[in-house]
Amino acid sequence: MGIEIVPELARMARENIAKSKTRLLTPVAIVEGDASEVDLSEGTVYFLNNPFGEKTLHKVLENISSGLLARPRSIRILYFAWGKDPDQAHILDEVAWLCAGMRYSYGTHRLGVWRNQTQCACALSEKTSVARSSRVLGNALA
Numbered sequence: 001m002g003i004e005i006v007p008e009l010a011r012m013a014r015e016n017i018a019k020s021k022t023r024l025l026t027p028v029a030i031v032e033g034d035a036s037e038v039d040l041s042e043g044t045v046y047f048l049n050n051p052f053g054e055k056t057l058h059k060v061l062e063n064i065s066s067g068l069l070a071r072p073r074s075i076r077i078l079y080f081a082w083g084k085d086p087d088q089a090h091i092l093d094e095v096a097w098l099c100a101g102m103r104y105s106y107g108t109h110r111l112g113v114w115r116n117q118t119q120c121a122c123a124l125s126e127k128t129s130v131a132r133s134s135r136v137l138g139n140a141l142a
Helices: 007-019 054-070 089-093 118-123 130-141
Strands: 002-004 030-032 045-048 076-081 098-106 109-116
Touching: 002 007, 007 030, 045 054, 054 089, 076 089, 089 098, 089 109
Parallel strands: 002 030, 045 076
Antiparallel strands: 076 109, 098 109
16 A cells, blocks of 8 residues: 555556556555555555655654554564655664664665564553553654
């Protein structure tokens, strides 16, 4: 699933998918909306192409964590930054329920991979209240 808040870009993405000459390995859907509000509870891999400023990235990570509370599972977050654009990878490094993995650089292009920690999945289980989990995650994201 691709999420695009700008209607014209969402339309262009759908057209590009429709025009694709190669067969896609998995179906791709483009959702027009705000990534901090769209239901992300089914995702297992999130590719963030340097999409947001700090404030919005915090909200998107809170949205992903809510999905993990509702449906515990293993996830991966791939964050790509390039050129002079600000690299927000430090925000993902500070999230308590994420564990940083490999980092790659090529010239001005940077890619980092994070996964949710097993210990955090336990902390986010039904044994922990949603309010407490939100407070813990909120502090980690602050």
